[in-house]
Amino acid sequence: MALIKVKDLLEHATKHHYGVPAINSVNPETVRFAIEAAEHERLPIIVQYFPGFADYMPVNVMAFAACQYARKASVPVAVHLDHSKGYDIAVGGIKDGFPSVMVDGSSLPYEENVKLTQDVVNIGRVFDVDVEAELGHVGEGSSVDDIKNSDHYTKPDQAVDFVERTGCGSLAVAVGNAHGPYCTEPNLDFERIKELRAAVNIPLVMHGCSGIPDDQLQEAVNLGMSKFNIATEYFRAIYHSMERHMASGKIYDGDGVSLGSCARDDAHEFVAKKLQLLNPNHFSL
16 A cells, blocks of 8 residues: 555456546645545545746655655555656656656657656666656647547557657647646547557556546446546636635635645545546456
8 A cells, every 4th residue: 555656557458448537726725636536435646736836836855755645645656747748857856856757858869758758767777767768649629630640649559669769657649638727628549559468568648537528437447547647627626626615715814735635535536536536447455
C-alpha cells in the first residue's frame, strides 16, 4: 500500500484489466481529496502535477506534499509530474522529488524526441525515477484537426522503435484524444489502440480524458490502456462546488479556510465515479 512506483502500478493495472485515473492537482488539498476518494473506493490512484502551475505552487512543494499524503494512504498511490516540455523541466522535477516524470518531446522531429527521451530516461535510472514519454500529436480539444486527423495519431511500428531506443517506462499515445475541453465529441480509434497494445510491452497512457464519453473510456480500458489523465473535469467540479457553496450563503464573507475545504465532498464524488468507471471488470484490492 501507500506510495508506489507509477510503472509498477500501471503494469499491475494492465495485467488485471483496470484503468488508473491520474488526477491533476494544483495544491495539497486537491491531492488529499483525490487520495481520500481512492481510499474510500479501495482502489489505486495516481496524483500528478503540471509544472506549468509552478508560479502558483512550487514544484518541490507539490512533490513533498503529494508524496507525504501517498506514504500515509491505505491504498496504492503513485505520484507523477505531468507534461514536462523539455529536459530542464523534467530533470528539475526529478531534483525536486517527483518519483515519476513525463517528458513530452512529441512536438519535436522524431529523432529529437528519441534523443530527449533517452537523455531523461538515463537521468531517471540514476535516481530510480520512472519516465513517461509521448509519441504522436495529442493536441488541443479546441481543434477539430487535432482530434480527427489520423495523421496525428501514434504509429504502432514507430512506437516499437521508440520504446526500444528510449527505454521509457510508459507511453502516452494519440488515438483521437486531445487536451482541454473538446469542441466536438471525440471518437477514439479503437483499432489503433489494439495495434499499439499488441506492438509494445509497456503501459499505455491516454491524455485528455475529460470529455471523452464513458463507454469509450471503458472500451479503452478493455483494450489495454492503463493510465487516464484527468484535469479539466476535476478542476471544473471543484470550481462549481465552491460556486454553489458560496451562493448558498454557507461560506461567510472572507472565510478562506472554509472556502478551501468546502469542495471536499464533491471532489470525492467526482474522483470516486472516475475510479468506478475505469474499473469495468471490478478489480478490487
